[in-house]
Each structure stands twice: as C-alpha cells, then as structure tokens.
Amino acid sequence: MATTNRTALITGASAGIGSAFAHHLASEGYNLLLVARRAAKLKALADELTQHHGIRCDVFCADLNNSTAPAEIFSFVEKNRIEVDVLINSAGLSGKDAFAHTPWPTLAAEIQLMMTSLTELCHRALPGMQARGWGRIINVSSIAAFAPPGASLLYTGIKSYVLNISQALDMELKPQGIHVTALCPGFTHSEFHDAMGTRDQANKLPGILWQEADAVVREGWRAAMKGKPVCVPGVVNKIIAASVRPLPIALQYQIGNRMNPFKQE
C-alpha cells in the first residue's frame, strides 16, 4: 500500500534513469504519474508497480519535443486531481553529429525537450508545491556540465543550463520548503547510447566509468531529500567533476579542443 500521500511526476519514465526513479519511489510508497512517448512501456511499468507496491500509478503519453506538452500534462494533472509533490525531469537524449551538419529542427527539438519543456514543467509544478509548503524537483543534468566544453555538441550547453537553472531555482524556492536538485550522472547503463547511436563506442569505455541507473537514483534521491542543490553520483564522477572545475577557462577549452571528435586539421 502507498505509505505516503505524495505523488511524483516523472518524465522519461519508460527507460533508464526515469524508470529506475519510478521503481525507487514506488518502493517508498509514492504515487506516480509516468510520462514518456512509448505508451506500452509506460503501461507495463505502471501495472508492475501498482501490483507490487499498491500505489496509484497514472500514465500520460507526451512528446516533450512539442511545445504544448507541458500544458497538456498539467491539464491531465488538474482533471485527475493529482497533487504533484515531486517532479523528476529525466527525459533526454543527445544528438551525435556536428552542430553545422545537424538540421535545425533536430537541434530545436533537443532545446525544447531538455530546456524549455523541463523549465515549463518546473514552473507549472510550483503553485501546488508552494500551496502545500513542500516540494522536491530533480532535474537530470550530466557530468557533461562539468566536463571541458564538448566540441560541437549542443548537449554540453544544454546540461550546463540545467545545472545552473536548478541551482538558481533552489536558491529562490528553499525558503518555501521546495528544493531543486541538479542530478549530474556520468556514464549510466540505460538506453541512452542506443538512442544516440553510439553503443559501440560506449562499450569500449572502461567499466570503472559506468554506473547502474538504480545507484544513480539512490544517491540522487538522498541528495534531493537532504535539500542538496547539486548531486554528482559515484566516486569516479565526483573526482572528474572536482578536477575540471578549478582549471583556468583557457585550459578547459584546450582540453575540450584536444578531445574534439569533429576537429578539422
């Protein structure tokens, strides 16, 4: 049976880190609203979690590339009298081609999904959290936000935005009992590299760089409950993040440039 009266809205719940959050929060008795595009995956997960944990689990299929999706999700929330106490913005992906060679609609969709929809969902979740005096928001950023600037990829810039906006919102909202955490994972086992088309390259990376999604989620959830604005999960990721940040900006640029997969000599 549900052991809290609280509900978590999770985007990107059909796979990877979002799905692991759904399992973890269901095991703690949270009711859930699961969002992603693949209806069958969401429905199967909702059935499993309802059966195992006795929680209420709603699903809403939405393509967060569409600018109308956040409003549609919250009109479902209002119609079904759901109180969103926890918002987890996990939906995301990365293109793998150079900026200049990527069609604008593809880049615009990445910005809509991981910046505009994410930010609008935060904004729409706030009035209810403010009225109840309690809320937690986890925005899934990436260790890419700490890494040297990633050549050509929009992804690094987007995840830096997610890190910065999450800290800014946390500063504004914590006096009202609402904490916002930027969760910044490194390489995590999920469908991410299949969607990106880089599975072969990813498989060549040393095992020490990888984490399981449920380990990322456990550490991220602990940080959110403690009201920490930033969580870099795993020892290796913490070392990487801590060693890049203090370097002079020019040196960070040089490192990023040396690692540039699109470099033209």
Ligand SMILES: NC(=O)c1ccc[n+]([C@@H]2O[C@H](COP(=O)([O-])OP(=O)(O)OC[C@H]3O[C@@H](n4cnc5c(N)ncnc54)[C@H](OP(=O)(O)O)[C@@H]3O)[C@@H](O)[C@H]2O)c1
């Ligand atoms: N895995 C890693 O190595 C890694 C590292 C750092 C950060 N991250 C970040 O972690 C987050 C979760 O990624 P993951 O590793 O869990 O990847 P994943 O297994 O591929 O899951 C991505 C989720 O996002 C959803 N999604 C993608 N596009 C969507 C759209 N247009 N509308 C709605 N939902 C959409 C997918 O569902 P549908 O396809 O059903 O829509 C899926 O549920 C992402 O923000 C990613 O940038 C991942």
